Amino acid sequence: MNITQIMTPSNRLLTTTADASLASLREIFAKANFQHVPVIDGTNRLVGIVSVKDYFRELSPIMDSATDPAIGLFMRSRKVHHVMVSPVITITPQHSIKQAAVLLLEHNISCLPVSTDEKHLLGIISWKDIMRAALTKTAATS
Incomplete structure (x- = not known):
């Protein structure tokens, strides 16, 4: 089993x-069932990643004290590049699932965008994908 067999391919990802x-x-x-959104440029090149945690961390200081109109204005004026993580730790399809797991643990992150050497987004792999693959493999050998 390799990374491309367990990753979510880019055609099933929502990007920004x-x-x-x-606000966007x-x-x-809200639409996606993902915890991370890859940030790409006009050529599908990965330039960052933003997690739901990054998003809420940005909003949390104003949530208790600001009015709804002020929060709306903040969300329309604040941009993704203010909250995204860049550069992004990525992996290529040639790497093994074990190498992906090691990177997740070493960097204390929960997903890895899968990209070409030129950083063109191919998909994303999360720790849940790795666990699902491990459980599937274990069930098949039991």
């Missing part, structure tokens, strides 16, 4: 751009 607003990011998180 660095100049998109936090809220819509993506």
Whole structure:
């Protein structure tokens, strides 16, 4: 089993751009069943990643004290590049699932975008994908 067999391919991912607003990011998180959104440029090149944790960390200081209109203005004016992580730790399809697991543990992260050497997004692999694969493999050998 290799990474491409267990990753979520890019055609099933929702992505955003660095100049998109936090309001648009809220819509993506609401629509998607993902905890991470890759940030790409116009050529499908990965430039960052933003997690639901990053999103809420940005909003948390104003949530208790701001009015709804002020929060709305903040979310429309604040951009994804303010909250995204860049550069991104990535993996290529040639790496093993074990190497992906090691990177997740070493860097204390929960997903890895799968990309070409030129950083073109191919998909994303999470610790849940790895656990699911491990459980499937274990069940098949039991």
